[in-house]
Amino acid sequence: MKEALVERLKEEIRYEFSREGPPEGFPKFPDIPAGRYREEGFFDLEMKHLWTKVWLYANRQEELPEPGSYQLWDYLHTPVVIVRDEEGLLHAFYNTTPSGKYYVEPHDDSGLYGERVFEEGYETKQRFQTQDEFPRRSLSDGVLKDPDTGQVYDLKGQPLSPTTGGDSLRELRCEVWDGWVFINQDLNAEPLLEWMHPLPEQMEMFQGEKLRLINKRRTIIPCNWKVTVEAFQEVYHFKHIHQKAGVSGLDQRGATMGVLPNGHSRMITPLSKRAAEMSGMEDQLDWSKDIMRALSSTQVSEVPVPGMEDIETVNGMTRCTSTAFSAFPNLVTPVAATGLPFLLAWPIDVRTTLFEWVTFCTDWGDGPSPVTDEAWQMRLNGFDSVMEEDTRNMAPMQKSLDSPGLVGMPTSYQERRIWNCAEQVDRMIGPEKIREDLRVPQLLGPYIDRSSS
Ligand SMILES: [Fe+2]
Structure with a gap:
């Protein structure tokens, strides 16, 4: 992220603190129709025209270290196998044979999952599944095989016994952004990095290429996927939802929203006056201190914890604010100088969402995963509590969206990231x-930030 952008964001925060209403001329949004969150017909349009044409996070490149390495991906009722070929390139194939079997049989990974249960604050218990272990797997004999016909395919999906005939495996697009592997069912989609622009430039400072997957947690929420994504696109909830947790040290009045192309967005929220003072900052916009490092060294230990090393290239703004990026349609990442989680929302049906948060940290080397270290448990459990607070409101939100009394959801200037997503949903489906x-x-066109870094 260039210094000029950091300065501009600082200016924007000053403006946000000073304004008494929305900026002059900013469009007033109509209510977002509730039917978008509850009608099967709209959900079907999304499944057919949005999820099949968009870049989606699949896994990490280091999970497929060598030729023949593979990982399975099974979301959106679409089983996929991702394979590394002899030249080191990744390929994604549909993992279903013409007769409905698998080329690569799914594993019973239930033994890898643990569980955390939250009871407080809920009508019913909230359960999170946890996963700390991520087996790296290789194809036996280095080939893919149709169990019915016996046809064998190489790592590029080409049939190996041409005499029996047969086509190559049906492939999806598969591309990598700084170590994060994405797939797309649309063979004509624009390249991943162009689609993601300007996120790759603005997130370059996290050196994603060197990060590593350490932990995954997931839960099922009875709400539409957009309810989950949108809960992370506005700041009003900070005050009433995160009051007890560490995040209450933020000042949502100063938050600045960046609406970016393709439905992507960015949100920078300054610390509260008190939190800034306590951290030794001269004021809320003094971004010269490394408060994150100061906090972690007093709270945890003086020696660096494996996987929690500081990423030196991360800028002062990230260290002294709450900074988050969103990649349309279902990825939100609240970033930090020691790594970042991806929050991912996957539709199961119109009223059910699989919500995951996957943590990436600095590489801890050849040794065992440090995930059981006390410092890591504190960090992951602390983040779980924040996620517990964030997800608590989602089922009740869906309940009100389901009520015939609610026709639409009001959306304001401060919530324009939500509107940006809604516009992109419509553009992808085709209005x-x-x-x-x-x-x-489509109202936000003139307000989309198209500058690069
Ligand atoms: Fe939150």
């Missing part, structure tokens, strides 16, 4: 395919 009363007008 002409959407019933008029479910469409949102």
